[in-house]
Amino acid sequence: MKRVAVLLLALEVNLAHAEAGRLSVPNNATWKQECGSCHIPYPPQLLSAENWQRLMGSLDRHFGVNATLDAGDNRKILNFLEHNAGSGARYSADSLRISDTPWFKHEHHVISDKEWINPEVRSRSNCSACHGKVILGD
Ligand code: HEC
Ligand code: HEC
Numbered sequence: 001m002k003r004v005a006v007l008l009l010a011l012e013v014n015l016a017h018a019e020a021g022r023l024s025v026p027n028n029a030t031w032k033q034e035c036g037s038c039h040i041p042y043p044p045q046l047l048s049a050e051n052w053q054r055l056m057g058s059l060d061r062h063f064g065v066n067a068t069l070d071a072g073d074n075r076k077i078l079n080f081l082e083h084n085a086g087s088g089a090r091y092s093a094d095s096l097r098i099s100d101t102p103w104f105k106h107e108h109h110v111i112s113d114k115e116w117i118n119p120e121v122r123s124r125s126n127c128s129a130c131h132g133k134v135i136l137g138d
Contacts, residue, residue, distance in 0.1 A: 028080040030073055038065070040128050044084035046103065048092045052081040055096045099124035 025043045035041045044052070056078040059067045069077070085091070086103070093100035104124070115121065121129045 026080075026084045028077070031077045031080050034069055034073060034077060038067070039125065042098055042127070044081045045086045046091060046098045047081075047086060047096070047101070048088065049082045049085035051092050051096050052078065052085055056081065097125065 023043055023045070025041075025045075031044075032041050047055075055062075056074055059069060059074070090103045091101050098104055108124075116124055
């Protein structure tokens with residue numbers, strides 16, 4: 001909570017809106033290792049099963065990088081993601097980005113365009129710039 005408050009102050013977001021809770025993120029060792037090396041392991045419940053299927057089926061073209069896994073690990077991780085996925089349109093985006101889902105836009109409506117491009121944040125995908133472990137768990 002402290003880290004969120006400090007950065008939000010810098011970003012001039014109304015602190016009255018910063019009372020974020022903590023997500024309970026399920027764990028899986030293979031997922032955490034393989035999907036947490038370039039960015040935080042994005043919580044599975046924030047994207048639909050259909051989106052995870054498409055994402056895991058196109059890891060060779062993963063947002064401009066090649067993140068291909070061997071077939072066994074891919075299947076294990078996809079099972080874990082599907083099992084814990086969010087359901088419905090709220091957690092879906094054609095871009096396969098959590099940061100483009102209706103859920104994300106709703107939760108983050110207090111943040112202005114200027115704040116998103118603050119050099120300390122740079123990208124909506126950079127969750128830990130604002131949340132750290134406070135909200136996203138360990
Ligand atoms: C080789 C590095 C690398 C690996 C490994 C990797 N990713 Fe990514 N991922 C990226 C990059 C780069 C982006 C785009 C980040 C940006 O736009 O700021 C990204 C973006 C994402 C996004 C969209 C984030 C958003 O909401 O904007 C999701 C979801 C995602 N990755 C899931 C995964 C999963 C699941 C795995 C494991 C199977 C994985 N990634 C492994 C590099 C990687
Ligand atoms: C620029 C800072 C910033 C970035 C980057 C950011 N968030 Fe947030 N997030 C916030 C703020 C501010 C709120 C609103 C808190 C409120 O209204 O209670 C929020 C709300 C949330 C909530 C809802 C909290 C609750 O009470 O349930 C979750 C979950 C969340 N963000 C996850 C993410 C994820 C995942 C990412 C990356 C894909 C991300 N955030 C990127 C600042 C940010």
